[in-house]
Amino acid sequence: MEKGINQEKPISSVIRERIREAGAPFAANDNIAQYIREGEMPQLEAELEEKIQGVLETLLIDTENDHNTRETAHRVAKMYLGEVFSGRYTERPRITEFPNVKQLNQIYTVGPIAIRSACSHHLVPIMGQCWIGVIPSDHVIGISKFSRLANWIFSRPQIQEEATVQLADELERLIKPYGLAVIVKAKHECMSWRGVKEHDCAMTTSVMRGYFLKNTATRLEFLSLIKDL
Numbered sequence: 001m002e003k004g005i006n007q008e009k010p011i012s013s014v015i016r017e018r019i020r021e022a023g024a025p026f027a028a029n030d031n032i033a034q035y036i037r038e039g040e041m042p043q044l045e046a047e048l049e050e051k052i053q054g055v056l057e058t059l060l061i062d063t064e065n066d067h068n069t070r071e072t073a074h075r076v077a078k079m080y081l082g083e084v085f086s087g088r089y090t091e092r093p094r095i096t097e098f099p100n101v102k103q104l105n106q107i108y109t110v111g112p113i114a115i116r117s118a119c120s121h122h123l124v125p126i127m128g129q130c131w132i133g134v135i136p137s138d139h140v141i142g143i144s145k146f147s148r149l150a151n152w153i154f155s156r157p158q159i160q161e162e163a164t165v166q167l168a169d170e171l172e173r174l175i176k177p178y179g180l181a182v183i184v185k186a187k188h189e190c191m192s193w194r195g196v197k198e199h200d201c202a203m204t205t206s207v208m209r210g211y212f213l214k215n216t217a218t219r220l221e222f223l224s225l226i227k228d229l
């Protein structure tokens, strides 16, 4: 079978119809892995490569004679689907759970976790750090899984507010903690590389759940724990 856009119906249309039939959302920061069947990602990559090639042509870049851009469409398609936006197309990472045998009932923190994303508006990078605070209930997860989950959520076109809430929702579903805090501080290249060109401006978003939300002392303890980390 011919790949990508050359077949009768582009593979993106086939997948889109499947998602619509299921009544599922497919916004930039939604995960759509369950609607993609085996063997379809290479077809999607081939379709995307042709479209990126079209973008380069419209930008009047001579990809035939410019040795630097000859393979650019291929590289960009591979990068979007397999790297920077892979959190849309891959299943949630496997999470190992352990019982909280000793009944730790105090705060533990994880961070800073590196945040790499792109804004949904201009598709340019968002780079930053994330700190997580947990007051566990009866089980905990492997600490590397906080990074894996954050990477999965942020490797999508995002806005920082929604990404922070998505990460908190996912963690809450998984570990059902008595308290959960997620803080993200990031710089947006749509504000530095272009636009207002503010180089030092960062955005901080915070989601507090359970004890962290209800109890000011608990919240302040978490903030003081991460302050000098």
Ligand SMILES: Nc1nc2c(ncn2[C@@H]2O[C@H](COP(=O)(O)OP(=O)(O)OP(=O)(O)O)[C@@H](O)[C@H]2O)c(=O)[nH]1
Residues within 6 Å of the ligand: 119, 120, 121, 158, 159, 160, 161, 188, 190, 191, 195, 196
């Ligand atoms: N709330 C929020 N805004 C964001 C985020 N990332 C980028 N933005 C902003 O989204 C806005 C998009 O605004 P528009 O006015 O539609 O786009 P624009 O004309 O290119 O705007 P300028 O950036 O002001 O030049 C900009 O103000 C961005 O700075 C984010 O994570 N959260």
